[in-house]
Amino acid sequence: MTDPIASAPGEAAPLRVVVDLNRCQGYAQCCYAAPGAFEVRGHEILFYDPAPPRARRGEIERAVQACPVRAISLQADRGDTP
Amino acid sequence: MSAAEAGIVVVGASLAGLRGAEALRRHGYAGRLTLVGDEPHRPYDRPPLSKHVLSGELAPDATVLPERAALDAQWRLGHAAVALDRDAKAIRLADGSVLAYERLLIATGAQARPWPAASGGALAGIFTLRGRDDAARLRTALAGGPARVLIVGAGLIGCEAASCCRDLGLPVTLVDPNPTPLARSLGTWVGGVIADCLRDAGVTFHAGAQVLRFAGDASGRVARAHLADGGAVEADLVIVALGATRATDWLSGAGLMADAGGVTCDGACRVLGADGTPCPDIYAAGDVARWPNPLYGGRLMSVEHWGNAVAQAAHAARNMLAPSEDQQAYHHLPAFWSSQFGINIKAVGLSAGAGADAVAIVQGSRASRRFLAVYGRAGRSIAAVSFDQARWLPAYAEAVAAGQPFPPIRDASDQGGFLAMAPGFPPPRAAPTPIEAHHG
Secondary structure, eight states: OOOOOOOOOTTTSSEEEOOOOOOOOOOOOOHHHBBEEEEEETTTTEOOOSOOOGGGGHHHHHHHHHHHOEEEEEEEEEOOOO | HHHHHEEEEEESSSSHHHHHHHHHHHHOOOOOOEEEESSSSOOOOOOOGGTHHHTSOOGGGBOOOOOOSSSEEEEEEEEOOOEEEEETTTEETTEEEEEEEEEEOOOOOOEEOOOOGGGTTSBTTTTSSSHHHHHHHHHHHHHTOOHHHHHEEESHHHHHHHHHHHTOOOEEEESSSSSTTTTHHHHHHHHHHHHHHHHHHHEEEETTTTTTEEEEEESSSSEEEEEETOEEEEOOEEEEEEOOESOOOOGGGGGSETTTTEEEOTTEEEBBBTTOOOOEEEEEEEGGGGEEEGGGGGEEEOOHHHHHHHHHHHHHHHTTOOOOOGGOOOOOOOOOEETTTTTTEEEEEOGGGGGGOEEEEEETTTTTEEEEEEEEEETTEEEEEEEEEEGGGHHHHHHHTTOBBSSOOOOTTTTOOOBBBBOOOOOOOOOOOEEEEEOO
């Protein structure tokens, strides 16, 4: 049961972010909390970085908290899938 | 290894498999947990592949999904499951190894419908788009600057790809047998808005056209497509976007109700044996699962959308851990989103699949390309779609779920009058099949 592609995550591994775009209502609070990682294009298309650098952890966590519809999931710690 | 030691095996390591595994742990399952995936990659998110990965804004490997619970799982990636032996309670993988299970969650999803090799599908330069490796190959080819991209199929993936290709400045021809893009998912009345977007973006759209075959040059690279009307389209890169078939080949011979349309389950997501009785130890979720949805009178349907993968996997996981007398039925209101030509499209409910006979704009206007439209059937609201009006959608989703009259909200101070139109859905395809809400 060895994992063929396991690799040490290290401090350099990026964060993992996914936004439930069914839930997203375009309130854009994430864009204020973490500009550069979240961006609204046109009237309400959310573009985001699914693999932001670890150095942005604080602002991404603020974005998660700021989302009024709780649409953002973040994995910051090492999990099963480094 | 005894069955109990074998624990729960999840076959399929994409969104549904991952969310199902997380839900098992969240619900307290502490035994052995194994995830099997045919791709060598960790679970990743697919919607960006046909958008920001094609455009080059995101690397193909950037969309690895976050884990929302500690999984403590065994991973068997890069080897597809090829057979299921229910008597032995084991699955066989492509590398020949055998994996025992106590309980099984089938989440193998779907695969892109390829162009047949007999009519040119094996030529170089013809792509489908489903997985991350597909997206990486296609992105590389697009970056090489093809003279013209031909996209076959104007469903969501085809239209998103067309939008990306125009953003890249590539000449694009889009071919579809229907009068407008998105005709099967949204109808020609709403699809006409995207037809206008295609025109404004400089896409050549051949409505009502059908590709018969592809012809190549001397090096075996695609050079043109021959159409049913006798015409031809010169193109050196082709994207075949003709939807998906469910990944159930590995279940043939397992004595289950499984075919290219999915694996049939009961309302609790338990897979049905060929005799119609539910297997107490095998569940299915996501694109591959076909189940009687109570919201549609118990009609069998499969829903090939992101939100269903998440919700159904969590529901199936909950039932997997519950006693047989506490198996809860899975209710689901289908929903999807797309972004293309700068417009955010979101939809809830089933329109064509549930026999929509009318559509009306209830907020905004078609001319502005910002509107909310509701679909009705026999005086009831059955679906809604938003073009850049997402904040209205939840109110209409509630009305749709409750089966309120069509249209459901009539006296808001900012609404105009309603004019119900024919939605313009193409006639159903020849063979009567269970409902499929799909992304093709």
